[in-house]
Amino acid sequence: MQNGIQDDEIVQLLWEREEEGIVQMQKKYQRYCSTIARRIVANEEDAEECINDTWLRAWNSIPPHQPENLAGYLAKIVRNLALSMYTKQHRKKRRGDIMSVALEELSDCLSDGREVSEEMEKKDLTDAIAAWLRGKSREQQAVFIRRYFYMMEIRELAEGLCMKENTVKSILFRMRKELKIYLEGEGIYL
DSSP: OOOSSOHHHHHHHHHTTOTHHHHHHHHHHHHHHHHHHHHHOOOHHHHHHHHHHHHHHHHHHTTTOOOSOHHHHHHHHHHHHHHHHHHHHTSSOOOSSHHHHHHHHHHTTOSSOOOHHHHTTSHHHHHHHHHHHHTSOHHHHHHHHHHHTSOOOHHHHHHHTTOOHHHHHHHHHHHHHHHHHHHHHTTOOO
16 A cells, blocks of 8 residues: 555645545555455445445545544445445345354344444444453454454455464454453443
C-alpha cells in the first residue's frame, strides 16, 4: 500500500473537495479494499459495488471526519458495507461459506440469539471487544482480527502467521471462550 502519495495528503485533497483525492485513494487502496470485500461477499459484482460505495462514503464523510488512519477508516467502511450486503442476501439461508462459519463461531460468545453481524455494529460491544483485545498478546490480536475483522480463512491465516492450522484453531477456540466470559463479566447481552 506504499504508493507515492501519503495518506495525510489524500485526506487533505478530500478535505479540499479535490477529485484527485478519490483518484489517489483508489490507486493506493483498491486492492486492499477489494480483498476485504471479497472475503465477505462471494460475488465479484457485489464486491465491486461495495468498493465503489466505499469511495463515495469516504468522499461524503471527509469532511467532517479527518481520519488519522486512512487504511483503517476505509477498511471499516468497506467491511460494514460488505457485511450489510451479505446480511441482506443471506437472511434466511445459512451456508458453509467463510462469513457464515466465522459469524457462527462468534455467535457462541453472545447469549441473546441476535444476529452477530448486527450486534457487531453496536458501540458497547465493539468497545468491550477492543478493550479485551488490548489485554492479549500481539499474536492473539493478529489471529483474532484477521479471522473476525478481515474474515480470513484458517488456512490463509495460518500461512500468513507461519503457524499450523490446528494451532490457529486452538488459539481461536480459547479466545472465544475467554471473550464469552469477559462479555458476561461486563454484563453485555446477558
